[in-house]
Amino acid sequence: MAKYFAIIIDEKRFAAIKGTSLEEKIEPIFGGALKRLVIEVPDELGQKTIEQFSKARFDARGFIEETPAAFKRLVFKKIVELKSLSPEVLEKALEELPSIKEEIEKEDRELPVPDVDISDILELQRNPVQKPTQ
Amino acid sequence: MQDIRIKDLPPPHGGKLVERVVRDPQMAWKLMEKCSAVYDIKPTLHYKTGAPIRNVYREIMSVCYGFFSPVEGSMTKAELESVLDRRRLLSGWVFPYPILFDISEEDFKKLGVGPGDWLLLRLKGEPFAILEIEEVYEIDPFDVATRTFGTPEKNPEVVKVPFDDKHTGYVIYKSFNKIILAGKYTIINEPKIRPPFDRFWYPPKKAREEFKRRGWTTVIAHQTRNVPHTGHEALMKMAAYIGDIKPCDGIVVNAIIGAKRIGDFPDEAIVEAHEMLHLAGYIKPERHMVTFTLWDMRYGNPIESLLHAVIRQNMGISWHMFGRDHAALGEYYDIYATQILWSKGIPSFGFDAPPYAVPGGFYIRPQNIAEFWYCPKCKEFAYSENCNHKGIYSRYSGSFIRGLLNEGLTPPPEIYRPEVYKVVVKWWKEFGYPFNNEKYLREREERLEVDLPHMDMPEHLKKKIS
Numbered sequence: 001m002a003k004y005f006a007i008i009i010d011e012k013r014f015a016a017i018k019g020t021s022l023e024e025k026i027e028p029i030f031g032g033a034l035k036r037l038v039i040e041v042p043d044e045l046g047q048k049t050i051e052q053f054s055k056a057r058f059d060a061r062g063f064i065e066e067t068p069a070a071f072k073r074l075v076f077k078k079i080v081e082l083k084s085l086s087p088e089v090l091e092k093a094l095e096e097l098p099s100i101k102e103e104i105e106k107e108d109r110e111l112p113v114p115d116v117d118i119s120d121i122l123e124l125q126r127n128p129v130q131k132p133t134q
Numbered sequence: 135m136q137d138i139r140i141k142d143l144p145p146p147h148g149g150k151l152v153e154r155v156v157r158d159p160q161m162a163w164k165l166m167e168k169c170s171a172v173y174d175i176k177p178t179l180h181y182k183t184g185a186p187i188r189n190v191y192r193e194i195m196s197v198c199y200g201f202f203s204p205v206e207g208s209m210t211k212a213e214l215e216s217v218l219d220r221r222r223l224l225s226g227w228v229f230p231y232p233i234l235f236d237i238s239e240e241d242f243k244k245l246g247v248g249p250g251d252w253l254l255l256r257l258k259g260e261p262f263a264i265l266e267i268e269e270v271y272e273i274d275p276f277d278v279a280t281r282t283f284g285t286p287e288k289n290p291e292v293v294k295v296p297f298d299d300k301h302t303g304y305v306i307y308k309s310f311n312k313i314i315l316a317g318k319y320t321i322i323n324e325p326k327i328r329p330p331f332d333r334f335w336y337p338p339k340k341a342r343e344e345f346k347r348r349g350w351t352t353v354i355a356h357q358t359r360n361v362p363h364t365g366h367e368a369l370m371k372m373a374a375y376i377g378d379i380k381p382c383d384g385i386v387v388n389a390i391i392g393a394k395r396i397g398d399f400p401d402e403a404i405v406e407a408h409e410m411l412h413l414a415g416y417i418k419p420e421r422h423m424v425t426f427t428l429w430d431m432r433y434g435n436p437i438e439s440l441l442h443a444v445i446r447q448n449m450g451i452s453w454h455m456f457g458r459d460h461a462a463l464g465e466y467y468d469i470y471a472t473q474i475l476w477s478k479g480i481p482s483f484g485f486d487a488p489p490y491a492v493p494g495g496f497y498i499r500p501q502n503i504a505e506f507w508y509c510p511k512c513k514e515f516a517y518s519e520n521c522n523h524k525g526i527y528s529r530y531s532g533s534f535i536r537g538l539l540n541e542g543l544t545p546p547p548e549i550y551r552p553e554v555y556k557v558v559v560k561w562w563k564e565f566g567y568p569f570n571n572e573k574y575l576r577e578r579e580e581r582l583e584v585d586l587p588h589m590d591m592p593e594h595l596k597k598k599i600s
Contacts, residue, residue, distance in 0.1 A: 010543065030508050030528045030546060031548055032510070033546035033547075033548045059533040060469055061531055061534075063533075063534065065531060065534055066397055066533045066536060069540045069542070109567075109571065110567060111562075111568060113562050113563050114542065114544065114559055116544075118559055118560050120553070120556070121410065121413075121556040121557060124410070124413040124553070125413065128333055128409065130333045130419075130423065132332035
C-alpha cells in the first residue's frame, strides 16, 4: 500500500516554486486554508522513513507524520532541486539526513514559542465555570 | 404506555462504588500502626531508556476513588490470569488490564514483607496509602505485555502486527518489575490535586453528585488524550444527539492524565483546551463538563475502550463515544477494532458478543462514530457517512496538526478554534515546548498531579526509614 509524505506550502515555499511545474501540483486542504504538495512513496520507503525518527508514524490516512521540521525543510529543498514529487526526493533527503542531525536534536529540546497575544483566553480563564471543590 | 425517559444514572460497574479513602486522621494513624514496613513509591522506568513511563500512584488513586470499581487493589496471580485469559475478574465482571503493584527484587528483600503484612506506601516523602499484602508472586513482564495487548496469531480479528517497543503501553508492561505484591489499597492521606487539574477532579461519587445537582440523567462520555480540534468538537456535539426523548443532558470529557508518549500534548494543555470550548462559548457550560482520570495510558485501542467503559459507567455516564483509532497508537490494531468490539464482540479477547451484552458486562452503551472531516462544499464539519464530496473534504489527523505546530505554523480556524490554539501557546510558553519531551516528562514525574499534606508516622515506621 502506498504511503504519502506531505509538505505544507506557506508563502515562502510558494515563492520558491512559483512558475514551475510544481505550482500546478499544489493541493488545497481544509477549504484552501492550507496548501500542500504530496509525495507518494512505496510502503518500503515509507517504513524506512519512519524508522529514522523516534516519533514518526503513519497516521490513519496513510501519511508519514511527526517527522522533524528540519527533515521537512530538507525534503522541500530536494523537491525544489529535483523539480519533482517522485519517491526519489525522499530517498535523497534520507541520504542527507546526517547533515541535519544537530538541528533535529535541537528540535527535540526547544521550539520557538509563537508570538501570539493570549490575553483574551487568560481573561476567560480568570473566572472558570468549574472550580476546585476539594 | 411505556415511559421511555431515562430517569436514573447507570449503576456502578460491579454494583457498588469502591471508595477506599480514609479521611479521619485517627483512623489513618491506627491503620499505619498495623504496618510493618515503609516503601517510597517509585516510577516505572523504561527498561531501555530509563525514562519514567508509569507511576503506580495513579492506579492507586483510580482504584481507591472508585474509577476502577469493582477492583480494590493489586491483583492476585489468579485474578491476573483471569484478566489476561478472558478479560474478567474472578468475580466475573469485565475488566481489561492487569492492575499490579510491582517491586524490584532488591527492594522486596529490603522490606522483608510477605502475605499478611501491611505496607505503608509513601509518595513525595509523605504517607499516602496502605497495601494489605495478600499474596506475593512473580510475573514474566514480557509475557504480561504480550498477552495484555494480543498477537496477530491469537487475536487475528483485530491485531494486525506484533507489538514492539514503539508501543508505549506494551513497553510499560514490559518494564514492570518481576515481583508483584497483591492486595487491597487504602489511601490514608488524601492528596491535594494540583492546579490546573484541581477544577476537573470528579471521582465517580462526586461526578454522580454533580450530575444529580445539574439534573442530568442522560450523559455521554468523550475520551480524550488530545487538545480538541474542530473534528473532536463536532463529534462531541453530534454524538450527544443520542438520548431518550431529547439529546443527552450532559457531555462529559474525561481526559486520561498521566505519563504519555513523547510528542503528545502536555496534560495541562489538554484539560484547559477542552475547558476552553465552554469558556469561549462553543458548547454551553451547563451541558459540558471536563473531568479526568489518573492513568498512564496504555494505548490499547479495544482493550483500552473496556477500561474507559469501566471508568465512565462508574462516573454515572450512559453512553460512550467510540471513534476510529480509539485510544490507539500506530497500526497494531485495526483502526476500527474498538467499534468491532462494541458492535459484535471479539471472541479471542473473551467477547462473543459486545461488552454490554455479555454476563458481567456494562450498562454503558456505545455510540460508534465513523469520522468527521472538514468539507468546504458542505460548509461544515461533516460526518463521513453523510458527506460524499470525495477529493474535496479534508480528514483530520492529530499527527498532522502536531506537525503544523512543529513547523511554527498557526492551525487555521477550520482545524483549531483560535482560543484552543492559544491554550496550546499558553502551555508552550510555560514549558518551553508544545509537546511532551523528555524534559517535560522528567519534571512532570517529580511534580506529579498531587501534593501530599504532611502526616506524622508511628515511631516503629520512622525507624524503618532510617
